[in-house]
Amino acid sequence: MSTTILLLTLIFPLVGTLINGFWGKHLSKKVSGTIATMAIAASFVTSCLFFAYIQGSQEPVKIVLFEWMKFNYFSIDFGFYFDQLAALWLLFITGIGTLIHLYSTSYMSHDENFSKFFTYLNFFVFFMLILVTGSNLAMMFIGWEGVGLCSYLLIGFWYKNQDYNNAAKKAFIMNRIGDLGFLVGIFVTGYLFHTLDFIELKEQSFLAPTLGIATMAFFIAATGKSAQLPLYTWLPDAMAGPTPVSALIHAATMVTAGIFMITRLNFLFDLTPDVQHIIAIIGAATALMAATIALVQNDIKKVLAYSTVSQLGLMFLALGLGAYEVAVFHVITHAFFKACLFLGSGSVIHAIGGEQDMRHMGGLKKHMKITYATFFIATIAISGFPPLSGFFSKDEILLTAFHHNIVLWVVASLASILTAFYMFRLLFLTFSNKFRGTEEQEHHLHESPSAMTMPLIILAVLAAVGGLISIPGNSWLNEFLKPVIKNNAASHPHVLGTTEYMLMGLAVVGALVGLMVAYFKYIKNKQVPVNDNNVSGLQKLFANKYYLDDIYQSLIVHPLNFFGSFFKNQIDGLINGIVLSFGRVPSELSYQGKKAQNGNIGLYLFAFVIGVCGLLYYLFMCY
């Protein structure tokens, strides 16, 4: 495989960034949008070429451009590593990326900063590709922080609104907490194994006493980027960004970086089972917690955001159980249906002039047939109805959990049932019954243009059939990923026995229950959620997101500000006073000394006599 073609995968988005960054203003929107979309499409083509290559030869390609950093006992290359794992991510980043770029050319067409949007979006893809193709941990970290930067820029894209800027800032800072974890992980790994290179690490890593610190630190990094407890609170706020951004960055690609990283380092995590347990528990807890919050959200994008957090939690559960390929499978299917859902919600928001509150929607089925149909398919996919993609991937996770720990299985199943409920709640509130918005809005309701519906259709098809890549018992994906995952024994392909079929049946029944409850509530009884102020009990706890944001405010943000002010106003002055006193002491002494020399002979004589007495006393008493 020619290295030029592989590097072109990365270069295309970068060129797109530079063109739009430097000359975007002088280009028409059409040209600017086309260049950006073509850049990603070109990357998709080279990614496909690479995929065809690796599917055949199974030989990964490593490219080292130059030595980046050097320490006395090891060095870090500026290099890339294209293997099976990277191939999967490359395909869906550039594939879904192309669709979302195309969608954005229409969605953002009225924005004054059109070319800037595409600059950032291309730049994001560039960093995302570095993240998945970097040949060592430090290279991955370039992409890791780079996507964080682009996420920051895109969440705060409408920068005149300070609330959006707050959300952007919050996302970046919370991610930085995780990034410190990443750095600590890198330091421990480098110190232990004298390399950060993935291939060398895979060969040379061994169980060292401090390895647990490294894997734990890497997991903390993952909780930041992939929005897990306790660092997930930035993701719902990140919905402030334009909807295509939410679809690409905050659903399909960037937030899966944590799962990618842990899968990449599977050989390290396998050595530290304690950390794996923590991952599984955190994953399951996040899945359930986010699902409960999603139950009571009324903003269509917020529901999807919490749903993303919840689904990511399921993936981490799989990771924690050592079933890396299962997690990867769910990443892929989730990318399809969640991107479809987000773009669908964007289509809806577009149609009713920026409204995001589902209480003011309803009845859109009649006006937006394509959006509705694709949204419907994606909804049954995420809810886990066979034979759509979500059924297969979620079922694998549930089966794995069942074989490891019944409690985890119960929690994950519960989260899945809730998923079916809140997704159908969303679907019914948005598309069924009568329209609840203003007349003017109703007048304007329209299906979105084809640049927006085409991506929806493609994604809906993928959401429907994506499960085929890993059918139980005959999984192409497991075979494909075999060279990547060191310890295949940990993740045995399930033999389909009676238990397995029963569990599948249970899961489907659970999803049906969720669906039925939503149906009776919102179609039969035509309920509309009440105002946030009127909720009580558990609902209130959910609506307030378990008060986590408030806890962080009072436990972290306020103390930081308090100490900042305290240091600034009290301590700094105190230290300065001490410093100045060094100057004041001699000056004060000389001032007082000057007073003594006032020309009074009596005083001089008095001092003289005292002095002589003192001297005599000293001489007699001491000798």
Next chain:
Amino acid sequence: MNCIIILLIYVLGAVATLASNSKNAAKTALVTSLINAVIALILTGEYLNGNDVSFTQQWISNPNISLSFVVDGLSLTMLLLTTLLLPIIILASFNTLYSKANQLYSLVLFMAFAMAGTFLAQDGLVYYIFWELALLPIFFIGLLWGSDEWKIRKRVMVTFFMYTFAGSLFMLAAFAYLYTLTGSFAWSDLSKVVLSTKEANYIFLAFFLAYGIKIPVFPLHTWQANTYEKSPTIGTMLLSGIMLKMGIYSILRWQMPIAGNVSENILKTVIVLCIVGIIYASLIALRSNNLKRLLAYSSMAHVGLVAAGAYVGNSTGYQGSIIQMVAHGFVVVGLFYLADIIYKRYDTYEIKEMGGIRSQAPKFTTFFLIIMFASIGLPGTFGFIGEFTLLFALSEKELLYAVFAGTSIILGAYYMLKMFQNAVLGSTENKVFAEVTTKEYFVLAVICVVLIGLGIYPKLLTDLFIQ
């Protein structure tokens, strides 16, 4: 080519600038600084080719003092920092019309002379003379061209002068003591001297007083924010961009090689002080309303990390602190320049009174973003290479050091993004912010190219001091 040429040209330039009229002074100074930048690059080439560019001349025989200027990787990097940054600083000052410009720019060149001498001198006493010499011009620059009322300004500048001068006297005492042991001030002799732990402790602390104040390390920092705030921008840039690196350079050159066998407890205490300073300064930056003061505390947080890495004393810390000195030099000059550009347009350093810049000046905003993220240490910028190496060095000594010092990447992002949001983003009512001029564009572009270029290919510089 010989390294002493650089010193001579700075002196000649200072004289020529003083003699020129106010109008041409800035240009004369710029030409001088550019000539020296080119010479420094030529010197680098010769050094890499293995030529000897050092200069040694006996000066006084008793006591034994010689004018010895030696070029090695460390001093050459510092020389490059000084000579390359100086034209940028001078060009950045073209925004401002200073009264008595010939005197000002003459002082600037004189200061560059003293700083370059500090970095090159290999004789302890000559080094000390240059060290103190550098203090005089910046004192007058701040005193005569600074902002605020004369009385307040005078108090700030005198405090700064006395404080740093007093600290340096301890260093002089240390050199005097070392002379009694070795009969020499030469670095080559002093670095070989074997000290008992007790002696090393005293020497170490004496040096620490001089360098800790200069850098500054918590709690010896209180002169800094006031001085940065009251100095004219050109003075602030000289101070933060180059002068404070004299302290860190000296740790690497003099303090650690001579007093390296200081007791572990003292060393640990000093490192902990540096780390405390990082967090302390970051938190104050978080609460600063004045842009210049915020940048001053931010700078203190960053150099706290550099100092901590330098005191770790291993090879990672050594190279990390050199890298970060250069990175910080360009970043901090860039940041103060951005603040200056805002001041020129909005006539304020109060962050609350800014805002609405992005909608009016997208190019300025892009530069702001790049330099800000370089300051935060985003990978792909030179700032990352420095911070990464330094934190790695700390983790080699003690993982918890790296964790605590590493909080600076979180807090740094916090106060910088908060400042950016309030100063640049948002909407404005009726304040007009003109887009960057060609000159401003050029200066900012050079800084950004350096930061990104070295961030991707650091070997261009690090080959000088990493074998």
